Amino acid sequence: MTVLPTALDASAPEYAANRENMLGKLGELTAEQDKALLGGGQKYLDRHRGRGKLLARERIELLLDPDTPFLELSPLAAWGSDFAVGASLVTGIGTVEGVECLITANDPTVRGGASNPWSLKKALRANEIAFANRLPCISLVESGGADLPSQKEIFIPGGAIFRDLTRLSAAGIPTIAVVFGNSTAGGAYVPGMSDHVIMVKERSKVFLGGPPLVKMATGEESDDESLGGAEMHARTSGLADYFALDEPDALRRARRVVARLNHRKAYADPAPAEPPAYDPEELLGIVPGDLKTPFDPREVVARLVDGSDFDEFKPLYGPSLVTGWARLHGYPIGVLANAQGVLFSAESQKAAQFIQLANQRDIPLVFLHNTTGYMVGSRYEQGGIIKHGAMMINAVSNSKVPHLSVLMGASYGAGHYGMCGRAYEPRFLFAWPSAKSAVMGPQQLAGVMSIVMRESAAAKGRPFDQAAEEQDAALRAMVEQQIESESLPMFLSGRLYDDGVIDPRDTRTVLGMSLSAIHTAPVEGARGGFGVFRM
Template sequence: MQPIESRLDSRSVEFNDNREAMLQEIGRFRAAEQLPVTAELEKVERYRQRGWLLPRERLNRLLDPGAPFIELCALAGYKLHDDRDGSGAGGGAICGIGQVSGRRCMVRVDNYAVKGGTISPAGMDKALRMQQIALENRLPIVALAQSGGANLMYATETFAPGGRGFANQARLSAAGIPQVTVVHGGATAGGAYQPGLSDYVVMVRGQTGMYLAGPPLLKAATGEVADEESLGGAEMHCGQSGSGDYLAEDDADAIRIAREIVASLPPPSFRYQPPDYSEPHYPIEELLGLIPADSRKPYDVREILARIADGSALLDFKPEFDRQTFCGHIRIEGHPVGVIGNNGPITPGGASKAAQFIQLCEQSATPLLFLHNTTGFMVGTQVEQLGIIKHGSKLIQAVANASVPKISIVVGGSYGAGNYAMCGRGFDPRFIFAWPNSRTAVMGATQAGKVLRIVTEQKMQRAGQVDEAALEKLETDTATFMQANSDALACSARLWDDGIIDPRDTRKLLGMLLEICREAEQIEPRQSTFGVARF
């Protein structure tokens, strides 16, 4: 591999303008992430009086001190459905990959302090995504549960996916992936099956309430009068029904028990130790000024690699053949990875080049990293005659069927079928993150406005009356709508990615993700036909 020679001028006016624009975008998504934290802290005294730890306090007690935590889908549901102020970002839960008793785990903490931890449609999508990540990477799941259940205003949108969540729990258990749940508070109706389907259940004395029907519903349905403890309290479930396995005295004690359960699990048989590696030759801070504030301006994806690759070293694949699509080999914190990036639209030649490169990485079991910055596939008479549909389909076939871990970072625009070809959300990348300046949409906002104007104008011409004012308004309104719904915050709210990241965290994050993928290949869980059941 040869070191990349950067041509970026970090002292230029353009660099400083780009840097300021990127810092503003970072500020926007950090402010959005802070909204549920602020909402949680506003209620601290109320929960202190009940003896409860706040959701993020529970998370901190669960995780190993000082170990990294990758929060996932922190902005799920941001300003969607009934979340008017953005405080519902996260979809009712704090989720991510962290270390518990020395073991890497998928962690879910219900955020009961914001909207009662109720689950919105985005929150349900997030829960299913966490299960998918746990299954693909063979991560034990630890859940700290205390939720108001489904948001009844949107129950019709969460009911069927909720069933999938329960089916996933059963299949995770059968796949040999342990699930540990601490029931900190109420768990009613469908919410009772989440701990019921877990492999290990911890309950809190005087605090847990788990039942298919709570006292009010029970009285309304059958006329029976029962108190919460005899109906579904922790002592009853641990001493009589057998639905609980461990009885804790308070929140902290319950989390201690959960950590001990994880510590009792057999460790992975093998932990990958990457070889010694060197840091990039160029400061990662320069990524802030690298991406043009004007998305129409091009830049070389190699400039990004110079700041995230070990020793800024690259083995460029077919560098003289279709330079608009980049392919090459690098290492990140010792992990080999094949990179596909965009220096322009995807042409027939670029599609063929990337498809070949993907097959080579599949042959050598090399993970793939996609750096999105594409307007999509090239259009026009010439490329149609060269078979852009045929060659583009070949690339999509390769992306869809490659079995090596695929990681996507949306560093700029990701438009149309280019998003598919670069392993967007619909192609199930193992992980997908976005930079705060990024945009994802079927096409650019300006182009969308013009397309609708042209189509509508043709209809008006056939009718014999063209209204220029109406056409102008249609074009402007369409562009404005597309612009507002294609930025990083809007896309992350819909779970089109696993989170927005500061560009300066890219190398560190990729190093951890590649390590997670590598470890998953070495873990051999003991599978069975059925999951673990209580008898």
């Protein structure tokens, strides 16, 4: 074994400062995530419970196998918007009857579970994950349909929800709907397009138009039960495949449906997993509070991979990017981790070769981000940094093995692309609370704008006087503040640019669950087809 050594000193003042900074950020994160747990607020939680109903996460807990984890995805969706944190929807991956499933659950305490623009983005991301990894989909439904004041942003793109359900089914990926309450208008098509449908006695209401709409449209007098109740759909319309007596019974029946799916993982059982040789608790003190201060990503790798066993690839070439082979929870992985922040030509070429090798061996890739981007300057432009950076991005773009990305520190500029940022479709992307991502750092961006203003004034023959200096200083401060706030992980997670902001200590578990989900589908690399590499 090639066990990584460690130089981390947990008694050093720098470590203590880093740890304290990370714990402060984790406290802020927890406070925001707690808002999602509160749903629509205590008043609506109490009202929901008073009706004898379970909360969304309680339904998920009863559905899952006992004492198994649930990897919640996008819990901060809609953060910083006018909508509730969490976007009235819970999504994630959990194990039901031994089968890993993608689970979605409407939160009816938030505007009756109505779907807003961020709910839609979150649901579509969940479907994308299910399709890529061939995970059975279980929808725990209780929603009044679209949030009508937002219909202009929901109606047209929202049809993709139903398209996805039919495509999942056509691909042989099971879809199951458990209806606990209203499933109205467009929402009626969720059970309508699912392979298996379970409804709850005197609770489920599935109809395209409720009694008021029916009366307006046709003049017909009707009631909820005769129009769309569970018993009617079980006895008359045939929409319900199973008629449950109450919510626990519905979830028990859902478990039995999954047990009979005969759904199998494509990958054999992973190798036995040995824990890292070093304490994952120490991950809290590795990333500096000031991201301009470099850190050794091998210290992170040593606390993530099995046995801290890591075979580094080209260790002496392109040292600003660490690449190598390891296992994580028994699954083989290739790791690309930024060391000193900047990517040079050598690092770019090294990455492209490593990605090709991973594709030849059908090995998933884990990208650990801490990059300020590709190096600039006349020396590096003349040395071919554009074509070499393009080579790395080409390799990432056309790689077929699954990618997982973790933003640990900076993830700026085209370096974010080369390290498989969101636009490059990693199977999963998570961020630490210490992460920042933008076109460039706040100070650099503000400085560039200042230089442009000064050059523009000089070109027009205008002096850059005291008033201009004051205006420039005010603009720089405003831009720095804006970019800083827009580069923070909660802001980006609220827009679903990642799948969740995680505690660094949970990274091994989160990556392990992600790798297990990935291996439900075949893992096959590209054999060529990388496009033209400019040499």
